Amino acid sequence: MVVERVGAEAVRPLRHAVLRPGRPFATTAFRGDDDPATFHVAAREAPGGPIVGVATIAPEPHPRAAAAGDWRLRGMATAEAVRGRGVGAALLRACVEHARAAGGRRVWCTARTPAEGFYAAAGFVTEGAPFEVAGIGPHVVMALGLAPAAAGPGVRR
Numbered sequence: 001m002v003v004e005r006v007g008a009e010a011v012r013p014l015r016h017a018v019l020r021p022g023r024p025f026a027t028t029a030f031r032g033d034d035d036p037a038t039f040h041v042a043a044r045e046a047p048g049g050p051i052v053g054v055a056t057i058a059p060e061p062h063p064r065a066a067a068a069g070d071w072r073l074r075g076m077a078t079a080e081a082v083r084g085r086g087v088g089a090a091l092l093r094a095c096v097e098h099a100r101a102a103g104g105r106r107v108w109c110t111a112r113t114p115a116e117g118f119y120a121a122a123g124f125v126t127e128g129a130p131f132e133v134a135g136i137g138p139h140v141v142m143a144l145g146l147a148p149a150a151a152g153p154g155v156r157r
Contacts, residue, residue, distance in 0.1 A: 002049075003090050006042040008033040011054035011075060014042075018077035023135070030075060032058050039098045043078075043087045053078040053087040057095040062108050063141065064127065069105030076115075092122055100146045108143040116140055 012028040020027045032038050035058060043053035053076075060072035073095055078088045099107050111119050113130055120126070124142040133139050 001087065001090060002044045002047050003041055003094050004044070006040050006051075006054075008038070008040055008056075010042055010051060011040050011056060011077075014051055014054045014077045014079065015075050018079070019075065019136075030056065032060065037102075039095065041091055041094045041098075043091055045082070052082045053091050055091040055095050057099055057107065059102075059104075062106065062143065067106065069103060069146075071099035071102075071104040071107045073107050073109040076109075088118060089122070092119075096122075096144065096146070100148070103148075104146050106143055106145055108141060110139045111142050112136075113138045113140060116142065119144075 008029070012025070015028040016023075016025055033040075033056070038056060038058040040056050041054070042051045044051055055073065055077075056075040057071050057073045060070060061067075062070045073092070076088060076091060078091075096107055107124075108127075109119065109124070110133070111124075116126060119142045122144070124144045127141045127143055130138045130140050
């Protein structure tokens with residue numbers, strides 16, 4: 001599997017297929033997608049192959065308790081054919097490490113309730129009760145505290 005940084009336009013088709021099926025393609029463009037600080041990542045089974053997973057992370061204050069160093073994870077989508085094979089975990093790791101390397105102190109997301117276990121397994125903690133996102137379904141706010149990136153061999157800054 002190859003995980004690589006991509007532009008916003010590369011993540012939108014899979015966002016549409018997985019997260020917004022039947023809705024206008026325009027709903028796949030998120031506020032901040034084109035901000036230079038936003039990090040989009042895609043997974044491919046082989047170099048140059050089709051994109052099978054996407055995720056986005058960007059600096060954004062936590063909705064309930066904003067603090068310096070907050071980063072929001074959103075738009076995580078994995079093609080059904082590759083679910084359960086570590087694609088989502090690899091994308092999540094890439095996003096978390098990007099935020100940590102940029103000085104992030106917390107990553108948060110609004111997770112669909114069926115994905116709550118996936119995020120919990122990665123150390124995210126549910127904050128508050130589920131809520132409904134109109135036309136999409138029930139979600140929960142989840143967050144992960146980040147320790148500072150360690151300096152040393154193998155760590156790219």
